[in-house]
Amino acid sequence: MMPDLGKYAFAVLASYGVGLGLIVILVVASVLRARKVRAELEQIEQRSKRHG
């Protein structure tokens, strides 16, 4: 299954590792912050509804 990368195996695998890793980090960070901010906003909206 695994293609033979020959002498460049490290460069290719490291590229995919770094590239995909950074994308995953970016996506996870974006999603986590989105969730956190959304939760905060809902909390504040609930509170302001109760009061006002």
Next chain:
Amino acid sequence: MMLTVRDLAVSRGGVPVLEGVSFDLAPGRALVLRGPNGCGKTTTLRTVAGLQPPFEGTIEGAGERIAYAAHSDGLKSMLSVTENLRFWAQVFGTTDIAPALRDFDLEGLADRLAGNLSAGQKRRLGLARLMVTGRPVWVLDEPTVSLDTASVALFAAAVRRHLAEGGSALIATHIDLGIPEAEIFDMTPYKAAPRAAVQDEAFL
């Protein structure tokens, strides 16, 4: 030419603090703005001076006719009293700084560095700057801070001379300046209804 303010609303950080303010200031007249701390006196003066745009309403007869004095005097401590004054005179295209030195009793300090002056002396120098601007409408924010009684009297006399020469003054202050011709304008009734900052409105 009159300074005419109509239905002025001013904002601090995008939040309107005063609204519906209207007044006229004719040549030879002085108007004293009164009101509790934080009611928007400084903001109003900055708006009239053109440093920030009005939130609503119009201001006529301001612009290049205004000489503005804020909390900070804009003095350079490494320049002498004369050099500080002469600089502002040159910026405003006037030449004679002698009357300003005389009226604010700065003649004895003329060669002193501004950094070596006391707080009250610095303030006097800051106010003397108004005289070298050659502009008719003085807009003054708490001009008497750190002035002693004698200096306040000097200042009041300078303002009265300015009025007598056809100038006018818009002053925010808490104390009685001893300028009988000044009218009092209480800002308290014009407090703006609590509302959101403009930049937040799209998000509410």
Next chain:
Amino acid sequence: MIALLLRDLRLAVRAGGGFGLGLAFFLIVTVLVPFGVGPETGLLSRIAPGVLWIGALLACLLSLDRILALDWEDGSLDLLATAPLPMEGIVTVKALAHWLTTGLPLVLAAPLLGVLLSLPPGGYLWVMVSLAVGTPALSVIGTFGAALTVGLKRGGLLLSLLVLPLYVPTLIFGAEVARRGAEGLAVETPLLMLGGVSAGVIALLPFASAAVLRINLR
């Protein structure tokens, strides 16, 4: 405007900061380089033009936050904004004053420091010419950065971060003129480019600086 220029120059001379500090920094950077790369004359003379340019650029950067911050703190900037001077004029004069107190001394000091780095004889003229043409752009770009960060506490580091990428074209063309001059190659093309960058920056950037300053004074 002339009054403002004279005042800024007088302040720079009296407060000592403008002239002395930038020059001293330039000197120290240049002296430190041989400690870092070794005393070999051939190597030093090859990198001398670039080192002089980097040193000048850093010395320029050092004093950028003083361009507007001092006037902001003591309220002069508010008062200047109500004075009959256009904001574009104010930022241009500020940049000019910065150049006269920082850039020009660097241009004049560069040949002396070139001696320390065994700059090839043909290089002196072109190092000076390239710095003379390039440093005004550094001051104008720096004023833009200073206007962006004027109201901020601890704006100094941010100022460097904003300004350094903007310095890249000037540095590249300026150092290239100096290097080619030192190696006795033709300098016309990079010199034209450097002049073009400087002219464009001086003509256009004050408008951006003024716009930014108005926003910050609001």
Next chain:
Amino acid sequence: MSIWEYANPVKFIRTTDVVLPWISVAAVLCLATGLVWGFFFTPDDYRQGSTVKIFYLHVPAAMMAINAWAMMLVASLVWIVRRHHVSALAARAAAPVGATFTVIALATGALWGQPMWGTWWAWDPRLTSFLVLFLFYLGYMALWSAIENDDTAADLTSILCLVGSVFAILSRYAVLFWNQGLHQGASLSLDKQENVSDIFWYPALVCIAGFVLLFVALVFLRTQTEIRARRSRALLARERQA
């Protein structure tokens, strides 16, 4: 019905909520297809060997690194001219995405350069330009986070984006000029279409589509986040006032 209706925060959130799942799924599908196709089912290049596979990550990342800045420039102009808050926030939301893509392009470029040029880092004009672009992203993001007032921050960063764009282009030409003599021949450059046969190009196209979709999805999501954060701040400010 005009495009500016989407400049309303609520409308923007509602619309993007509908399309976001679809774009995300499409992005994942495209990226998975393109990368798997490229990694497992394409032959090695006769000169570059298996390093040609780096191509499928490097080229789309590099393209989107530049396009992200272009999008920020457009969004900044829209903010300056029409004062739509969503536009300013979209520019802010795009910056970290663009910066990450720039890092990916740089890292994959360096990894490719190591076996090809024999060094991790060559001051190749292209790599150097991307390094400068990365510095621009850093400055832009730092300025956004340094200023408290949201509208002031939007104004200042917009102007920085405009000025920065001009200087980025200047830097690009300066860097080309600076290193013209040392540049490797085009035959060994990583992203020269003309040297690439279709067998490599088709999976690359799918990857490019994947990166575009990923960028759009991330910008939508992050813009939503920025809008919600602004709304939270606005509500809190109103509470404090009352």
